[in-house]
Amino acid sequence: MTQRRRRGSGLSWIGPAALSLAAIGAAIWGTRLWLLSQSPSVTQTTPEASAKVLEELETLSQRSSAQAFESARAEQAIRLQTSQSAVDGFAAVYFFPELLPAQSLERDFAYLELKPELAQIRQGQNAREAFRLLENRVTTYELGAAGGLEDLSPEARTFLKIYGRYATGLNRSPADGR
């Protein structure tokens, strides 16, 4: 009897242990999923995905007004954010600052040095002057004092191309009525 009781008590730990292991496993898996959901999508970077996003933005800009482009851009930012799609962090600075990680030291540049001038361009207020400032800021931000324009990144080139067209009015469609 005593022996049986001992054997029984010897095996009784298996159930709780298995449950504990399962709970730990679930916790690890849950934490992993949570961490993945928290990590900014901008870190999942591929040059191909970035090039595709830039191409889409450029195509979009060719057939829409500055305001319509901004609305579409904001919608795309939300889509990228929710779908965790791969987008190059470097394109984010110029086109999707919403996707920059909270700790990114580039946020200041995006929000304080680009955003006000972009708003001016969209509203058509001193658009050419605003674009000139934007162009200077992007160029010195990327190249410093001595770099050549040919060294600008693809995203900076696309950015300047798109907003340069808006600033000079080349994108106005008859539907804009201006």
Place this chain on the structure above:
Amino acid sequence: MSAAEARLGVPRALLWCILFQESRMDAFKNAFGDVAAKGMGQFTPNALAEINQDTNHYDSRTLAVMTEVTQPKGLPIDFGLKSRPRVERPGYRKKQLPDQQPTSYFNGRTAVFASAAFLNNRYQQIKRALDRQGVSYDREVLWLYAAAAYNKGSRTVLVLLTDYYLSRGERALSRLLTDGSQSVALLTHEKLLHAALKDLWRKRRRDNYLEEMTRNMQAISSCVNPEIRS
């Protein structure tokens, strides 16, 4: 340079070392020819445009300083030359050129102040980003990062520091930014820079840029403080 330090707070030793590294203090470097970067601080037209058009954007003292330096005309400054040699080729009769107008970047005093203002703008840009994140730093150490940004753009520095911040945390970043030797070691370590900046440029350009950046930072940091070597 002492005057630039007094007016804009730029450390004169660092400014001297940058200008020496950029041009060996040659006010007429690349004055004749198609090379975009010209003069003592190797300014491109975009760097000039920042001083001329975005003058007070980073520091509200800059306009007053630059207006005084370029008197009697005042801003803008340009790449104008008072007299040009009959045959223009690199290095030709450079030494016989007269002193230039204060509004020319080829005027030595103007070049020193404009370069100091540009360097200060990089410092203010990096400082502001760190202040907003609440990251502590040592001012002297931060000037080293401003020197790197002068040469390769603030983006390079901010991407590098963001990578450090995201991968190692705020404390580690603060430690880095208060330790001159550690900062020099990072700014001159090609492998670490490659890893942090791998997406910033395509491979070939990155190789050239980082090789140039590490060489410049090695020269500048050992020029400023010969005891700080990587």
